[in-house]
Amino acid sequence: MAKLQPVRGTHDLIGDDARAHLAIVEAAREIADRYGYGPMSTPIFEFTDVFQRTLGDTSDIVTKEMYTFEDKGGDSLTLRPEGTAGIARAVISGGLRNELPLKCFYTGPMFRHERPQKGRLRQFHQIGVELIGVAEPSGDVEAIALGADILDALGILSETTLELNTLGDGESRARYRDALVVYFTAHIDKLSDYSRERLQRNPLRILDSKNADDRAVITDAPVFDDYLSDDARTFFDAVRSGLDTIGIAYTLNPRLVRGLDYYSHTAFEFTTEALGAQGTVLAGGRYDGLIETMGGPATPGVGWAAGVERLAMMLGETAPATRPIALVGMGEDGERETVRLAHELRRAGLAIELLYKGGMKRGLKRADRINAAAAILIGDDELAKGSVTVRNLDSGEQADVAIADLTDHLAAYR
């Protein structure tokens, strides 16, 4: 830390950026509420174990991306890299098992020690939902519909594609995994270095490789469809027909995978071409094995998370803030009166900007800069008459308004 600067990969949210983030979260929260997904908040740090056990010792997040530290009591704590683990932990430790299904919406910062690039930060923000305790495909459909509704409300659904895949049940996936290992091992000389590593850790990931040589090998790789159990196929068909019923379009992407064992059945991502290499905007899936993996009773779950920064990048111009009315006081008495009036008018529901000092010229200049719709001028002349001057800053027209009539007069600016 040679210099006063933000930590790499972190970002201040100021002005319009802050407003845009808030607007996204608020829009999402409101829609989630309509679906019955109520707010829930878990700590931004947990015992390291919570993430280690849920995410698996071989995942990238655990092996190299966690912000882990020891607290003064000697416990190993970790800044949360994602939201699901904490909620799953709360389900177990908070006795929420008796209140299933749990439907929740969460938002907040996440932390991953990655190299920053477009759409990727070390501290970023997510919104997300979880539906825990529902094993039916209608739960998957509901979660996806909720995500689509939020994207639609933000005006960006049409810029995204919903990619959909099934990871089957554990048995199907184990057999498929074995088949892949056999196939890729036979072609190991043609694989990239990265994919050779993946072959050890997570063979399904090879299917998702961007490497041209890998792609050639992948073309003839075994397809999951041949290994899918009847139950898994039935489940996936039900999800698909559910989406069809409510008119949500999707593309099947057999290469869309999740590494960890507790994932099952549905995997989906809303992706876009608009964000460069980090095209995933909202992604999730079913994690029926998660809570059991953490030491709880077998409990099904499905959910997703979306990156607020990525959503914000797609939004472009934000809706302008409501135009305030500026109060400009001249002289001591005038300034005192603006303070009193500001309080009164704000309590009457108007957006008021108090221009603390500096006289009329400066006051009007500032009123203009903050995009005020009107300025209320109060000086000795006005005080003597018991009125104020209301200047429309667009037309330049001015009116002498008795203080008693002011609220009515200003109704035009609401």
Add this chain to the structure above:
RNA sequence: GUGGCUGUAGCUCAGUUGGUUAGAGCGCCUGGUUGUGGUCCAGGAGGUCGGGGGUUCAAGACCCCUCAGCCACCCCA
């Protein structure tokens, strides 16, 4: 963690083969207007040239290291 590109005023950027006091536009401040903004005119403030080291008579420019940003890989929101 790996690779490529880039760091000059609050912002966007010029700055010639190394040459004297580092510039522009926008923004900001002041005045023209002792009670009238947005336009115009005049003036002004604002720079460790990301940081450190080196080469040189001389470095914003060249070399090395480092930090940061961007983009990509990896991975993911």
